Amino acid sequence: MSNQINFEYSLSFAQKMDEQDPLKSFRSKFFFPKFDGKEAIYFCGNSLGLQPKTTQSYIQKELDNWAEMAVDGHFHGEDAWYHIRKKSKPALAEIVGAHEHEVVAMNNLTSNLHFLMVSFYQPTAKRFKIITEAGAFPSDMYMLETQVKFHGLNPDEVIVELAPREGEHTLRTEDILLAIKEQGEELALVMMAGLQYYTGQVFDMKAIAQVAKEVGAYVGFDLAHAAGNAPLALHDWGVDFATWCSYKYMNSGPGNVSGIFVHEKHAEKPDMIRFAGWWGHDEGERFKMEKGFKPMFGADGWQLANSNVLALAAHQASLDIFQEAGIKNLRQKSETLTSYLEFLIEEISGDTGVIEIITPKNVKERGCQLSLLIHKGGKAVFDEFYKNGIVGDWRNPNVIRIAPTPLYNSFEDVYRFAQILEKSIKKFV
Incomplete structure (x- = not known):
């Protein structure tokens, strides 16, 4: 070491x-970008990962399927599109420390945060506070602010931002845990980054999840900078939910598909409030086209629209490399x-x-x-x-x-x- x-x-x-x-x-x-004809020293994978040389062939395969089969590509061919989301699950589960039924690739990161907040932030008169880190990535700040306003609450009274001590740049774990305990029965949710984008600090997600659970709050993490980078064990830590993007350390292309984690303790809660779409409905009955939403088991039950096949192809090119490397x-x-x-x-x-x-x-x-x-x-x-x-x-x-x-x-x-x-x-x- x-x-x-x-x-x-x-x-x-x-x-x-x-x-x-x-x-x-x-x-x-x-592929590496060039500078004066030579490979650049590329230290920006935390913003956009490099393109795998196999990406084009992975996308081309799906373009060929589309050209040759058109709509029949949904149910025929080596990777029928109807089930194509399943292909990425083994790698994603390994990367974030989860069971395969706890993860699914879908949407983009901030969209997923909003959809997950529908389920995991249900404020009451007594329990309504949210803890996050001060200086969070702006998209997370805007997401929390507007979610709170959606419930008719004042963000200044609801969102508790934790800042480092004077003269320090990073948060101390003991200060985070103390804040959770202090909010106690008023705390509905801890929602923060797993790895702080500005300072690069990895938070003690295991300890945060444990103490949040002790006070009766949900805990979720934005893993944009942690997934594919820092060690994660979301299932074992008891994290309720998480989401991430695939274009940083997972090298899946600019703005490409996100992914979510929902702990299996929430896998069979059909009455759990969520914003539903037909791809989250029981796939055995999906084409009955009937009223009455029946969520699929696990994270799949939070899906909305059918899978973005070309995006998942680019994603898979990188995930296959991850599995090969370990x-x-x-x-x-x-x-x-x-x-x-x-x-x-x-x-x-x-x-x-x-x-x-x-x-x-x-x-x-x-x-x-x-x-x-x-x-x-x-x-x-x-x-x-x-x-x-x-x-x-x-x-x-x-x-x-x-x-x-x-x-x-x-x-x-x-x-x-x-x-x-x-x-x-x-x-x-």
Whole structure:
């Protein structure tokens, strides 16, 4: 593991690490953007993952089915569209730590949050509060705000935002758990990120779910930055619901299909309030076209419309790579790769005062991403990176997010980044 390795700031060390990497061949399965004719150093998988080279053939297969069979493609062919959602379930279940009946790919992330909130946020006069993290991703903030207003309530009185202590950048687990206990019988829901997009902090979802359950509240997570990145065990943790996108670490294409998790304890609750559609109805009776919604077992019962076949094809191209690589193997490499990045940043920036890493140092409290707080130079530091072929991500007011992704990034990528970082810092010291 990373804490047993004596890292070195040298090309030979990085190349040696790559030679020993059992996942090194997976890099060749992806297309890289070019910069001045050379592959860019792509550290932006936390925003949009690279395209697998197989994606086109996966989509083309469904285009061919459409061309050759038209409507009959729903029930004929190797992957009949009527059941095509099932193909992604094994990989999704493994990635998020769930049973296959607890997951399904559908819609997009914020749509799924709204649909899940219909079921899991039913405020009463006594129990109506929602806990979330301060500075959540804007889409989550807007979703919560409008859900609360939909129930005729005042967001300022309902939503409890938890902020780090003064002088700190990340939330302490004990503060989150204390807030849950303090809200107690007034708390209806804990709804927050699994991995905070700005700081890169992975929250202790297991502890949060347990304490929320103790006070009688539901708990749900937005796993946009956690799925395919951080270790997840949603079923064992007792999380009620979660959703994620597939275009970041799961490399399924810009804006592509989301997925949901609904714990099996909610699998057979036909009277549970939800917004229904015919694809969530008992598929054995779906074509009877009768009144009376009968939800399918598990997460499938939250589906609305029929599956987006072309989107699922692109999704599957990446999921097949995940299954080949193994989520545990990817996590092991990720911890080492990100620790090497951290070592080099600290080695180079030293006491210059230009950069501060605000992502937790504990590898169990972070994924691939390191968030760099820029104290000198501002966005000019980021622009300097881009001029030299580094694709990262700038977030206002002053953070650069850098994410070495284990499926396709190498230790030499990290070393090359460090060389550019060293040159860039000298311009702003």
